Amino acid sequence: MAFKVEFHKGIVKIELPDSPSMDDFTKIKKRLEDVEDISVVKVDLRKCSYIQSKVVSNIIALKKMLNEKKAKLILTNVQEGVMQLLEITNLINFVQIEKDFSSYSVDELAEFFIDPEVCDAVSDYIATHYNDEFRNKMFELLNSDDPIFKEYAILTIGKAHDVTALDTIRHALNDEVGNVNKAAILVLGWMGDEESKEEIYSFLESDFIDVAEAAAASIALLSDEDDSHKLGEFLKSPDERLRRIAIQALTLINDDDSYNFLKNHVKNETSEMVRATLAKSLSFYNKAEVADILLDLLKDESLKVREAAASSLIRINAKSKIGDILQRVTDEDSWVGYFAAKAIGELCREKTCSDYLIKVYDRVEQNVKLAIVHALGNIGINCSDFLMGLMSDKNEDIRKEALEAIYKIEKEKAVEMAESALNEDDNWVVRFKAVDILANAKPSGYQDFLRSIYEKENNRYVKEKILSVLEGL
């Protein structure tokens, strides 16, 4: 069987037969030689389960010819056996390879739904090129016995927004397979099918977490003014997972009622995981008092909640609360101070913050000290003298963090300190960081310096790091 050629707007598509010959390539080149204004040539190898090495050399020759014409060569639908040959011959690095679904028939494309590597891409392709032929195939698959075909048919119809399938998709809510239910729930949400909302509520308590989460998401998308109240009731459930899902849905609805439910629930929630979810969720509300609630949560008994509160303060860019957060750096509970210092490092770029952190440094515990040094690097105000003083601290983590902070503030000083650390610091973690800094800063003569350090270094990790830097060059 001979090859086929199609021309379309500067793109040439060549479909090779299962065993392409030298003669095929001679003819292909001849046809392309006379054509002007080619931008891309796609060679489709989907029929070739194997190609001979002489075909590879012909592909290289074709690429050369196309380079002269300033056109790109793309190999499409390369099968595994051919891919291995391209890897062995190192051609894989010189030719673009991609999937071209336009070469396949509707039936062949639908078969890809069972291939986890390409099923999503095929579904996207069909949705983008949705026509009567694709529609008929998707409707056929909706009645398939195979749940994977059914699931992907539903998702593809949803992506194409084909509302004529609404009844069948509603019916899929009764399917016995969780993934089919999930696909139907999501698509009904995308399509805005309010009629299904009540039925979707029943899936909130599904044993399958994916199905329950899809239900929460679609309820939020289909919500009206009553849904916050209905979902708010789920916050009373003894099932922690259900409370968390309800919080996700309420957060997405994001109205005043949902806010009040979540705000009030923070005080009563017993699970630290759910409180951490609440600390994150509240930051999605554009309300002034959220920052105060989060400040309170910085003192929560759970470290997870404190961490979530600090991240949320950063998320809402709570610059107006910098003064309050700074005060918490010296809290008697050192983990409050730790998360407060972390938040300051992300929120503040002012000298007043770095001055305050330096002032209280000696009064705080070791974990807070580490967070302060990290924060000073992020704030970026020059305090290199203070940080250089820390390079003689007896704690290696402090020395390492100080080196990193100096690097963020003053690169030249950091290079000096890194060189000195490589010669003198007795801890490999600090020396490892020093190599990292030299590799990033690339000061003049640093390769020779690293080579000399390599000779006398006795730590395996530092030696490996130096080697990787030198080999990278």
Added chain:
Amino acid sequence: MFDVEEKAGKKIVYIKGEVNGETGLELKNNVLEIFKQIDTVILSFKNVIYMNSSGLREIIDLLKRSKRDKKELRLCEMSGDIRDMFSFTGLDKVFQIFDSESAALR
């Protein structure tokens, strides 16, 4: 609420602050107007901090209408939190979402 710039034959709409029912509707109507002059619009979420389900509904409707009119809508530069909202609702499978503006412009 948003700025519009033209780059590489496409319009980029830089959304700011909050996407809710009201701002989402305004965004949708403006983008539909832009689609009268151009085939591809990119919505940049770089400066979006807040978004809710009403805002998402307007963006879904915008996508539906753009598909109907054979226009292309792309989204880019979402923060992790906003991207999470799209994955939670499965809408990350429906929209073309790019990590960067340059990737969306290609």
